[in-house]
Amino acid sequence: MESIKGMVFNIQRYSIDDGPGIRTTVFLKGCPLRCLWCSNPESQNPCPEIAHRESSCKRCGRCVEVCPVQAISLTEGAIRIDRNLCDNCGECVSECPHEALKIFGKEMTVDEVFAVVRKDKDYYKVTGGGVTVSGGEPLAQAEFAAALLKRCQEAGIHTCLDTSGYGAQPDLEKILPYTALVLFDLKHMDPVLHREYTGCDNELVLRNLELVVKNGTPLIIRIPLIPGHNDSDEQLAAFARVAAEVAKGAPVNIMPYHRYGTGKYKMLDLPYQLDDLKPPAEERLQRAKEIFNSFGLECEVKI
Ligand code: SF4
Ligand code: SF4
Structure with a gap:
C-alpha cells in the first residue's frame, strides 16, 4: 500500500x-x-501545472532559452506559456534566478x-x-x-x-x-x-x-x-x-x-x-x- x-x-x-x-x-x-x-x-x-508569477519576473528570457519544447516565449515584454506544449519538465523552474516559475503538483x-x-x-x-x-x-x-x-x-x-x-x-x-x-x-x-x-x-x-x-x-x-x-x-x-x-x-x-x-x-x-x-x-x-x-x-x- x-x-x-x-x-x-x-x-x-x-x-x-x-x-x-x-x-x-x-x-x-x-x-x-x-x-x-x-x-x-x-x-x-489533477495533473502538474506550470505557473508564472508576473510580479517576480525580470523578463531576462533565461526560461525561454532552456525550454526544450519551446513552450515559453517572451512576447511584447511579457512571458507567455503555451500549456498545450509544456510537459512540466521543470527546466525553466530551475533556470529562473528570480523564482518566478513553479510547478504545482x-x-x-x-x-x-x-x-x-x-x-x-x-x-x-x-x-x-x-x-x-x-x-x-x-x-x-x-x-x-x-x-x-x-x-x-x-x-x-x-x-x-x-x-x-x-x-x-x-x-x-x-x-x-x-x-x-x-x-x-x-x-x-x-x-x-x-x-x-x-x-x-x-x-x-x-x-x-x-x-x-x-x-x-x-x-x-x-x-x-x-x-x-x-x-x-x-x-x-x-x-x-x-x-x-x-x-x-x-x-x-x-x-x-x-x-x-x-x-x-x-x-x-x-x-x-x-x-x-x-x-x-x-x-x-x-x-x-x-x-x-x-x-x-x-x-x-x-x-
Ligand atoms: S527566467 Fe524567470 S525572471 Fe527570467 S524571464 Fe523567465 S520567468 Fe522571468
Ligand atoms: S516546465 Fe519544461 S516544458 Fe514547461 S515551460 Fe518549463 S521548460 Fe518548458
Whole structure:
C-alpha cells in the first residue's frame, strides 16, 4: 500500500484551520467541482501545472532559452506559456534566478508524505492535532488518501478528511475506516444553484453526508460563506436544517469568502469570475452564527 502514489500540491505544516490542534494538511491535486470562489485553483487540475508569477519576473528570457519544447516565449515584454506544449519538465523552474516559475503538483508515495507528517508528531500530541487530507478533492485519489490515513492511524496520529463530499460512495467507504473526523463542505442547498456555482449538483454530496453519518464518523459541517451566493437568511436556515437533521446536530464552521487565491489564477492563466466580490461584513457573519445557534448548533466563524 505504501508504494501507492498521489499527486500532491502542498503539504502545510503547523496548520490550525483544518481540524483540531496543530495539524499537517496534505493537499491532493484534482477536483471535480469548479466553485466560483475556489481559493486554490492550482488544486483543480489533477495533473502538474506550470505557473508564472508576473510580479517576480525580470523578463531576462533565461526560461525561454532552456525550454526544450519551446513552450515559453517572451512576447511584447511579457512571458507567455503555451500549456498545450509544456510537459512540466521543470527546466525553466530551475533556470529562473528570480523564482518566478513553479510547478504545482508532485507525485509522492505514501512513505514520502508520511515522512513529512510524522515530523510534528510531538506537536500533535500536545495540541490534540494530527493529519488532515484535503484538496482539491481527496475522494478523487481515494486509494492514496486511504493508504496515507491508514499509515498515520497506525502510527497513533489523529486523522481527518476534508472533503467537498463530491465523489463516488465506494471511494468514501475506502477512506472512512481510517478517518477519525470528517470536515464536510456544504456549498448550497438548492441543486440548481449548486450546479450554477460549482458545476455539479448536490445530490451526491447529500448522499455522502448520509453515509458519513450512518458510519458514525464524527463530523464538522463547513460552509464557505459567499456574499450574494449562499448567505441569505433562507439559505442559512436550509444549511442549518441539514446540519441539525441529516448530520444529527454536527457543529458548523463558517468559512468566510476571501480573495487570497486570486493571484494564483493569474499565475495559471485562469479567469477569476468573482472579481468584484467583497468578503462578508461582520454583521452578516454574526447573523449566520445566530441562525445556526437558533437550530441548537454549535457554530464557529473561521477567519
Ligand atoms: S527566467 Fe524567470 S525572471 Fe527570467 S524571464 Fe523567465 S520567468 Fe522571468
Ligand atoms: S516546465 Fe519544461 S516544458 Fe514547461 S515551460 Fe518549463 S521548460 Fe518548458
